[in-house]
Amino acid sequence: MSAIKQSLYYGVGIVMMKGVSLLMMPYVTGQLATKEYGSLEALILLADIGTILVGFGLIDAMYRFVGSNEGEYRQLLIANCFSLSLIAAVVGGVIVWFLMPWLLLYVPAQVKAYQIALIVLPTLLDGLIAIPLTLMRMQSLAKRFCIFNVIKAIVQALLIVVLLENGFGIDAVLIAGAVSSVFMLVFLLKFQWQQMGRLGYLGYSLPLLKFGAPIVVSGIGMFAVTGLDKWILADKVNVEALAVYAISAKFALILSLLMQPFCLWWFPNRIQILQQDNGSQQCAEKAILGCNLVIFLAFSMLLTVPSFIYLFLPSDYYLAAKVSVALILVNTIKNISELMNLGCFSGESSQKQMWIQCLCAVIAVVGYYFLIPLYGVWAAVAVLGSVYSMRLVLLYCVSQSLEPLPYKHACWIKTLFICSVAYLLHSTASAMFSTGMILILGSAISVFTLVLLVYLNTFPNLYSQLKDKFTSLNLRLFTYLRKV
Structure with missing residues (x-):
């Protein structure tokens, strides 16, 4: 398949x-x-x-x-x-x-x-x-x-x-x-x-647990980053604030959900591909493709999610429209850091990633504990964004030191620039339309931007690939019928 x-x-x-x-x-x-x-x-x-x-x-x-x-x-x-x-x-x-x-x-x-x-x-x-x-x-x-x-x-x-x-x-x-x-x-x-x-x-429990234990510790550290914020919001502010923040986080989670078709294929196979001839080049290309996909999907969500919340959710959750924009950007950074972190999984241990996650967790816990009681939801967003940005830099540097890959960063920078310009145009035009029309306009701009990125070879042209396969199938069928 x-x-x-x-x-x-x-x-x-x-x-x-x-x-x-x-x-x-x-x-x-x-x-x-x-x-x-x-x-x-x-x-x-x-x-x-x-x-x-x-x-x-x-x-x-x-x-x-x-x-x-x-x-x-x-x-x-x-x-x-x-x-x-x-x-x-x-x-x-x-x-x-x-x-x-x-x-x-x-x-x-x-x-x-x-x-x-x-x-x-x-x-x-x-x-x-x-x-x-x-x-x-x-x-x-x-x-x-x-x-x-x-x-x-x-x-x-x-x-x-x-x-x-x-x-x-x-x-x-x-x-x-x-x-x-x-x-x-x-x-x-x-x-x-x-x-x-x-x-x-x-x-074989010993090697399995030796490899998995640092990942568990890393996961606990990431829970301190992505779970403790909600816990402190509920405890120090109120559960209503938690509800608004949780709704925003769920909408931001759609980005990871949309990335799953790519990640579910890529993550289980990346070590095998790395071990092939020219594996480093293939892994670098696939990671950059994933980064481009994350950037485009995040851009599309920024154009549509806020107006969707205003249209379909109760008025108690309207603040989530603004918070979700910030959390989508944070989730973009999170997804990119995972795509560019092959090196930490290529050896026999994942301890270096564990130490990075623990450092991020400590900074997050301190930030949440002191800032959320003062500034509420927005403090959680600010701390989360800062920690994930630091995590991206550290994971990238460590991963490259363990398994250097020839990334072509100009490719994702081009995608980011195009999406940023399109977002600014949408924001300028939105002042003239109703909420429903803003949602439609955002969807249309997303489609236009996708076509442009395919034209610029940022994404593979699936239409051409399917057309070539269909043409080849017709040719084989025609040849077979002539023989009959």
């Missing part, structure tokens, strides 16, 4: 897997009060940190070790990863049980024990679900990946609607997430068993 076709399948699958909350946001915010939505986000913070801990960094370890091996050794590695993930889920459940009184006391919102249990269940299962889904990506089973995620998303969305309509409030979202995750795991178990053939093998 071609990379383009795989990306399309991944695009559908990831939009359905991660995009349910985004696609249903106008409906859910209309059904829940601002305070209820803030309480829901406080619970989701628990899930975020739990996912990092339960994951054990095993997905990145699989990219590093499983992808480059075959045969029985590969099966044993897969069995080892799944067994470790199962142990982590069981131990995590026991720990949450004992910590329940403490969680009820310190979660920055009024929640109940069963609500924490409902958010913890899919979190514990997430590590088990992620392993077979990752194997599908590593084996280019994009269609199967897509089907599983579409089914899960449909079940989850239908449950949310039914339960919200019957007055379940935030419990509707929690129950839907738990039920859909259980069903997903059950359906994936057959495929997982085919890949490993046994359960309980732990012989």
Whole structure:
């Protein structure tokens, strides 16, 4: 299956897997009060940190070790990863049980024990679900990946609607997430068993954990950067401020969501490509292509997201239209830093990335603690932007020192310049139109800019490629008919 076709399948699958909350946001915010939505986000913070801990960094370890091996050794590695993930889920459940009184006391919102249990269940299962889904990506089973995620998303969305309509409030979202995750795991178990053939093998745990442990520490550090801001907002300001900030963050997250078709194909394969002839050149080109894509998608969102919020969300969330613009720019920096960070994953350890993440976490924690009580939401945005900018510079320098790649930076600078000029033109013209027309105008300018970037060879011309393939197919068919 071609990379383009795989990306399309991944695009559908990831939009359905991660995009349910985004696609249903106008409906859910209309059904829940601002305070209820803030309480829901406080619970989701628990899930975020739990996912990092339960994951054990095993997905990145699989990219590093499983992808480059075959045969029985590969099966044993897969069995080892799944067994470790199962142990982590069981131990995590026991720990949450004992910590329940403490969680009820310190979660920055009024929640109940069963609500924490409902958010913890899919979190514990997430590590088990992620392993077979990752194997599908590593084996280019994009269609199967897509089907599983579409089914899960449909079940989850239908449950949310039914339960919200019957007055379940935030419990509707929690129950839907738990039920859909259980069903997903059950359906994936057959495929997982085919890949490993046994359960309980732990012989390669040491190298897997040695590689994954720094990634877990890095993840905890990044939670301090991208999760503690919400925690302090809820605790030091109020859950209403958290709700507005969380909505803005979800819209900014659309950028990462739109990048997933590319990243889901690229990240599992980059180490293998690096080891090929001319691998450094190929990796540099793919990373720059990803950066151009991030810049264009961010530009398109800046033209459309604010007017969308004004049109479709309740007036309590209008501040999110302004905050989302800043967070989209921050998320652009975040995505570029990940695309240009191949070097930290090319060796046997990821410790240097861990130290960078920890440094960023310390600076973020200090900034959040002192500034959010004084300046609220905008302090969180300023600290987040500063930390991610520093992280981009450090990761790029360290990655290049470990695995120098011949990046052509002029390419993404050209894309940034074109998008900036188009954004300024849109901002000037917006004063003359209504909100609905601004949304339409932004969409039109985005399409025009995309055509221009394709013309300038910034992006591949998919139309020409498909046309050439169609012409070749017709020629072969004509030749075959003449022979008949």
